[in-house]
Amino acid sequence: MKKASSKHVRVAFVVALFILLSVFSFISASGNQPLFYAKLIWSLVVSYLGLCIYRRGSISRYRSILFILIAFFFFLEFKFFRCLSFGKTIPPYCHIAQAPTLFNFVHSQFLAITSGQWRVWGVLTLGFFWLLIMFTIGQGICSWVCFYGGLDESCSKIIKKPLIKLKIPYPWRDFPIAFLVFLLILSFLQGLPVFCNWFCPLKLTTAFWDKEPIIRFSQVTFFLLFLVVFIILLPALSKKRTFCSLICPFGALVSICGKASPYRVTIDKEKCTLCGKCYDMCPVFAIERQKSDEYKITSYCNKCGKCIDTCPVDAINIVVSNNLAAIPFFKQTKWQIEIRDIFIFLSLLMTGVMSGSFVPRAILQLIGIK
Numbered sequence: 001m002k003k004a005s006s007k008h009v010r011v012a013f014v015v016a017l018f019i020l021l022s023v024f025s026f027i028s029a030s031g032n033q034p035l036f037y038a039k040l041i042w043s044l045v046v047s048y049l050g051l052c053i054y055r056r057g058s059i060s061r062y063r064s065i066l067f068i069l070i071a072f073f074f075f076l077e078f079k080f081f082r083c084l085s086f087g088k089t090i091p092p093y094c095h096i097a098q099a100p101t102l103f104n105f106v107h108s109q110f111l112a113i114t115s116g117q118w119r120v121w122g123v124l125t126l127g128f129f130w131l132l133i134m135f136t137i138g139q140g141i142c143s144w145v146c147f148y149g150g151l152d153e154s155c156s157k158i159i160k161k162p163l164i165k166l167k168i169p170y171p172w173r174d175f176p177i178a179f180l181v182f183l184l185i186l187s188f189l190q191g192l193p194v195f196c197n198w199f200c201p202l203k204l205t206t207a208f209w210d211k212e213p214i215i216r217f218s219q220v221t222f223f224l225l226f227l228v229v230f231i232i233l234l235p236a237l238s239k240k241r242t243f244c245s246l247i248c249p250f251g252a253l254v255s256i257c258g259k260a261s262p263y264r265v266t267i268d269k270e271k272c273t274l275c276g277k278c279y280d281m282c283p284v285f286a287i288e289r290q291k292s293d294e295y296k297i298t299s300y301c302n303k304c305g306k307c308i309d310t311c312p313v314d315a316i317n318i319v320v321s322n323n324l325a326a327i328p329f330f331k332q333t334k335w336q337i338e339i340r341d342i343f344i345f346l347s348l349l350m351t352g353v354m355s356g357s358f359v360p361r362a363i364l365q366l367i368g369i370k
Contacts, residue, residue: 009055011054012051012054012055013051015050015051015054015341015345016047016048016050016051016054017047018345019046019047019050019345019348019349019352020043020044020046020047022349022352023043023046023047023348023349023352023353023356024039024040024043026349026352026353026356027039027042027043027352027353027356027357027360028040028043034364034369035360035361035364038360038361038363038364039356039360041360041363042352042355042356042359042360042363043352043356045066045069046066046348046351046352046355047348047352049062049063049065049066049348050062050344050345050348053344053348054341054344058305058309059304059305059308059309059344060304060305060306060308060309061309063143063144063304063305063347064153064157064304066144066348066351067143067144067149067150067153068150068153068154068157069150069359070147070150070351070355070359071147071148071149071150071151071153071154072150072154073355073358073359073362073363074147074148074150074355074358074359074362075151076362076365076366077358077359077361077362077365078358094196094202095146095250096148096195096200096202096248096249096250097193097195097196097200098250099180099183099249099250099252099253100180100183100184100187100193100194100195100249101183101184101187101188101193101195102184102253103184103185103187103188104187104188104191104193107188131257133145133350134254134257134258134260134261135257135260135261136261136346136350137261137263137303137343137346137347137350138254138258138259138260138261138263138303139254139255139258139261139299139300139301139302139303140258140261140263140302140303140343140347141254141258141350142244142248142250142251142254142284142302143284143302143303143304143305144303144304144347144348144350144351145347145350145351145354146244146250147354147355147358148202149241149244151202151231151243152230152231152232152235152241152242152243152244153235153241153283155231155232155235155236156235156236156238156239156240156241156283157239158236159236159237159239161239162237162238162239162240163237163238164237164238165238166234166237166238166240166242168245168246168285170288170298172246173245173285173298173300175246176245176246176247176248176249176251176252176255177252177255177256179247179249179252180249180252180253183195183199183249195249197209197210197219198219198222199222199226199247200223200226201223201224201225201226201227201230201231201243202227202231203223226243226247229242230242230243230246230247231243239283240283240284240285241283241284244284244302245283245284245285245286245300246285251300255299255300256299258299259299262320262321263303263318263319263320263339263343264297264318264319264320264321264323265297265301265303265307265308265316265317265318265319266297266316266317266318266319266323267295267296267297267315267316268315268316268317269294271313271314271315272294272295272313272315273312273313273315274293274294274295275312276289276295277310277311277312278295278306278307278310278311278316279295281306281307281310282306282307283302283304283306284300284301284302284304285300286298286300286301286302287301287307297316303318303343303347308340317339317340318339318340318343319339320339324339325338325339325340326338326339327339
């Protein structure tokens with residue numbers, strides 16, 4: 001069955017071309033010719049996957065390919081090529097670390113402004129770029145832009161069918177927010193990135209490890225435990241993104257701040273047949289089954305498109321806050337722009353721009369060009 005969101009090939013091609021020009025115009029500035037061509041290649045990849053989304057109407061499949069590619073190249077650029085080189089390395093400016101140290105960042109910015117250290121203030125302001133994305137595509141940042149999220153999504157693709165059915169009681173879905181509050185308070189009181197020191201399964205450097213052998217051993221143990229259980233094992237067995245859903249403090253922050261975004265995923269109750277496929281397939285436990293057997297999309301939805309692609313009656317869609325699903329292009333005609341298409345375009349643009357800052361370099365290093 002042809003999906004309702006699929007487009008005529010000419011329309012899809014025009015949109016993909018617009019994505020290509022938009023992404024490349026943002027990332028093309030470079031005096032290095034090989035890097036220039038690498039950025040062009042990456043812009044073509046992003047626009048081609050956008051073409052596939054618009055032409056075939058399948059959001060999740062092609063978004064997932066792009067998402068996993070970004071995670072792969074990020075790992076190469078910041079972990080393999082840099083952090084495993086046995087030299088002194090600086091860990092990347094991690095947005096996941098920014099969430100639980102938000103109070104520390106705000107305090108540092110205040111001190112920088114009052115002391116006149118504008119250079120310091122400028123660097124710290126980079127963290128608010130992520131907030132800008134949050135307010136634009138909201139929680140979609142966790143399934144489109146985040147270059148860490150593709151790791152547990154990659155592991156969730158290892159097998160076709162889940163070996164275990166992982167169900168999380170909805171009250172426990174709020175645990176990441178409680179965890180975030182705990183980290184915010186403790187990190188501010190200690191003046192240290194507590195999450196980086198003890199809970200982050202994504203660090204492959206010694207940047208945040210203690211010199212004391214016993215403490216260091218404990219940190220390594222926690223690191224491996226969270227890595228194996230929440231990034232590899234549970235996603236592989238359940239096909240769920242367990243780290244992003246149950247641990248990540250940035251995901252918890254996005255679920256709060258992302259409410260400022262106008263985009264929502266909603267279920268049309270008149271079309272819904274209560275089959276429950278969306279509930280079973282949601283990779284981030286963002287669909288709540290209510291007592292009346294109805295289903296509700298919660299604020300934890302990452303807008304990955306899985307439920308939209310899965311729904312057999314096209315009852316799920318992306319709308320703006322007032323449930324508007326399409327904008328009429330001309331009153332005299334039947335032309336209209338779907339809200340879903342606008343959201344996908346913005347997500348691809350932001351994904352392409354953010355990943356364009358490191359993927360082309362990783363491509364060149366992978367083929368031996370520096």
